[in-house]
Amino acid sequence: MKSKMTRIPVREQDPKVRATNFDEVSYGYNEEEAQAEASRCINCKNPRCVANCPVSIKIPQFIQQVTLGNYTEAARIIAEDNSLPAVCGRVCPQEVQCEGACILGIKGEPIAIGKLERFVADWSRENGVRFTEKAPSNGIKVAIVGSGPAGLACASDLAKLGYEVTIFEVLHKAGGVLQYGIPEFRLPKEEVVEVEIDNVRALGVKIETNVVVGRTITIDELFEKENFKAVFIGSGAGLPKFMGIPGENLNGVFSANEFLTRSNLMGAYSGESDTPIYTGTRVAVVGGGNVAMDAARTALRLGAETTIVYRRTEKELPARVEEVHHAKEEGIDFRMLTNPVEILGNEKGWVTGLRCIKMELGEPDDSGRRRPVPVAGSEFDIEADVVIMALGTSPNPLIANTTAGIETDRYGCIVADEHGATGRPGVFAGGDAVTGAATVILAMGAGRKAAAAIDEYLKK
Secondary structure (H helix, E strand, O other), X not given: OHHHHOOOOOEEOOHHHHOOOOOXXXXXXXXXXXXXXXXXXXXXXXXXXXXXXXXXXXXXXXXXXXXHOOHHHHHHHHHOOOOXXXXXXXXXXXXXXXXXXXXXXXXXXOOOHHHHHHHXXXXXXXXXXXXXXOOOOOOOEEEEEOOXXXXXXXXXXXXXXXXXXXXXXXXXOXXXXXXXXXXXXXXXXXXXXXXXXXXXXXXOXXXXXXXXXXXXXXXXXXXXXXXXXXXXXXXXXXXXXXXXXXXXXXXXXXXHHHHHHHHHOOOXXXXXXXXOOOOOOEEEEEOOOHHHHHHHHHHHHOOOEEEEEOOOOHHHOOOOHHHHHHHHHOOOEEEOOEEEXXXXXXXXXXXXXXXXXXXEEEEEOOOOOEEEEEOOOOOEEEEOOEEEEOOOEEOOOHHXXXXXXXXXXXXXXXXXXXXXXXXXXXXXXXXXXXXXXXXXXXXXXXXXXXHHHHHHHHOO
16 A cells, blocks of 8 residues: 555656756656556545546546556547646646645645646657547637637637637737746747647637737727627736836846746747847846746756745745745755845946845735734845846736726726626636636636636527
């Protein structure tokens, strides 16, 4: 029984080597490792892992097929509920979702569900396995705004039901946050993201890039001029937040969104980009979420000594444990209980450092975490050439401002019910545009719910 309690380890790049390149950190499982890990599953009668998956993948069933070596069938089972398995296998926070609910995790280590999903997806790609079954076309047109996880999931489900689906993407490449937000060393673009987007295209989904909905074309025009019968807004949350402290307008201050977009989407990470990015020799990243880890680990790979500044303790870090672990292995310095009060600069307007104050934890706030309180007289400086603000994002107001009947809350998020329906008939929304910045898989879950609601709406 001991073997059932311990998961098969995953091979990874050496930390000292990977800190100098953008190759994927994790190598994933080979067949032998995947089957050994899959054999740990005890096939619960009431699989809590499924209930804790935002897209309700039939986890025990696909794992059973991996155990038997039936990888095509395993892939088919996953594809019923997840159109981006290679992505989700890499970036989902499994530890708080499916794996967090695994029975084996009570006394031992939970099944490595994410790693098994990645194995199946990678095997499918390498062996040309693709599932394009769908209902005959019903001739009804549905528009999707945004080609991120929410939009792709919604589009896939609707295409399978026979709808004529077109995705409108503002950037020059499809994928949304998968393209611009998540670094190559966590999520390879050509090998993984673009292949899975092509799988969505294979269902008949059209993707039009460089279209700014709200400017190039409005929601109203999609209905009135292009004859779409329903619209799903999955435009994400790409508007960065700042602290409002002195010095944020200095040269060398980035939002994490800009920094990662320039590195990932514009190819600055390659060193051969037409849009290189400045890091200097010392970078300070403010924040403690996954985006902060991504920005810090990217800056490190671009040659800078990197420090993460976070106002609470490591226990309260919102980033995935795996990402924090990898960052530490790579040599990133963590300054906990530290909060910036000013960005310092020189007479030429460039960043020279970050003035911080030490914090201590007080009573819990609305998030349930203990509120950080400044320690009087504890100010100190951190030398830095670049400061990256990784403080979260909010939705762009453009669509809401140009579409009658679309309400937003005080955070700028589109107001929609649990099925994605907005206040305007025929217009649905989901993902980060509704919730604010969250996870890939939660956005996909919202996209799937909206697809079901759109289908029901159009059948009335």
